[in-house]
Amino acid sequence: MAYVTLKLATSLDGRIATAAGESRWITGEAAREQVHRLRSEHDAVLVGVETALADDPELSVRLPGYTGAQPARVVLDSRQRLSPGCKLVRTAREIPTYLVTTTPPDPALVEAGVRVLQVRAVGEDRPELKTVVQALEDEGLSRIFVEGGGQVAASFLRCGLVDALEWFRAPTVIGGEGRPAVGALAVAALAQAPHFRRVAVRELGADLWERYEKA
Numbered sequence: 364m365a366y367v368t369l370k371l372a373t374s375l376d377g378r379i380a381t382a383a384g385e386s387r388w389i390t391g392e393a394a395r396e397q398v399h400r401l402r403s404e405h406d407a408v409l410v411g412v413e414t415a416l417a418d419d420p421e422l423s424v425r426l427p428g429y430t431g432a433q434p435a436r437v438v439l440d441s442r443q444r445l446s447p448g449c450k451l452v453r454t455a456r457e458i459p460t461y462l463v464t465t466t467p468p469d470p471a472l473v474e475a476g477v478r479v480l481q482v483r484a485v486g487e488d489r490p491e492l493k494t495v496v497q498a499l500e501d502e503g504l505s506r507i508f509v510e511g512g513g514q515v516a517a518s519f520l521r522c523g524l525v526d527a528l529e530w531f532r533a534p535t536v537i538g539g540e541g542r543p544a545v546g547a548l549a550v551a552a553l554a555q556a557p558h559f560r561r562v563a564v565r566e567l568g569a570d571l572w573e574r575y576e577k578a
Contacts, residue, residue, distance in 0.1 A: 364493075365500040367524050368405065369509045369516055370398060371544045372531040378541030379513065384417070393567040394531040399426050401529055405434050405508035407461070407499060411515035412440035421450050422510070423458060435459040435504055439495070439515060441488050443469045443479070452477055463490050463498070478502075492522045517546035520557045528559055528575035531567070 372390045373379055379389065388395065402408055408422045415438050422436040436451055436458060443464050445452060451460050455476035462472060465488055468479035480498050485491045499507060509519055519525050550556045559575035566572075 364524075365496050365505045365507050366526050367496065367507045367509060367519060368401070368527045368529060369519060369525045370401065370511075370529045370531075371516065372398070372533075373544045374533055374535040374537045374541065376536050376538065376541070377544050378537035379511065379544045380542040381537055382540040382542070384542070389535065390531045390533045390570045391568045394533075394570040394572065396426065397567060397572060398529075398531070399424050399429075402434055402508055403429065403431055405506040406504040407435040407437050407506070408508045408510055409437040409439070409515075410510050411512050412438055412442075412444055413514070414510070414512040415440070415445060415449065415451060419449050419451075421454070423454075433458045434508065435461060435502075437461045437463060437499065437504075437507070439463050439490055441465045441484065441490055443472065445472065445477075447471050447475055461499070461502070463495050465490055489518070492518055492524055496524060511544075513543050513546040516544060517548055520545065521548055523557070525557065526577050528573075530573040530575065532571045532573065534569055534571075 374389055403424045423433050438445055440462050441464055445462060452475045461478045461480055463480045463482060465484035473479055482490045482494045482498055558578040560578045561575050563574040
């Protein structure tokens with residue numbers, strides 16, 4: 364099974380945005396630069412469609428002087444809501460871009476160069492994540508960097524698919540009305556909670572970078 368790393372960039376209280384959705388920038392420049400280095404060490408960067416729609420990200424490695432390969436971009440999008448005009452689709456012929464869905468491929472996205480992978484659905488027509496990870500591994504993507512959002516993070520954690528955490532914390536407190544980095548996990552007892560072992564801590568400017576591995 365592919366190795367999955369979950370990246371979180373949060374306030375001290377684990378929020379990724381205010382209640383109004385403001386999130387740029389919680390962490391500082393040094394932390395954001397390190398995220399780009401981490402992207403370069405993985406085969407693919409994965410986000411959910413809500414993040415793709417809200418941020419219109421490039422999900423590429425943007426470091427001064429970087430000339431290495433760009434990781435593939437992966438979007439979990441069961442209803443194929445990704446717009447043909449977004450940055451990911453517009454650059455799909457330059458950087459491999461995958462859309463993982465539970466419905467037949469949209470010809471417009473295929474024509475734009477997006478590689479549409481149809482997988483089986485679970486729950487509310489969401490892609491079954493173990494199948495997703497296996498499908499990506501079959502495409503040669505064996506190191507997956509999951510960047511969000513909160514529901515995607517929770518889904519990977521619930522399925523026990525997260526092998527490592529890269530957690531960047533800013534010295535800011537947003538409060539309970541802010542948007543959590545990890546959605547509901549339905550944990551009724553502490554023994555059921557995902558457990559990790561901290562392997563490193565480093566200061567990046569005003570922020571803290573914590574690295575964890577599955578316990």
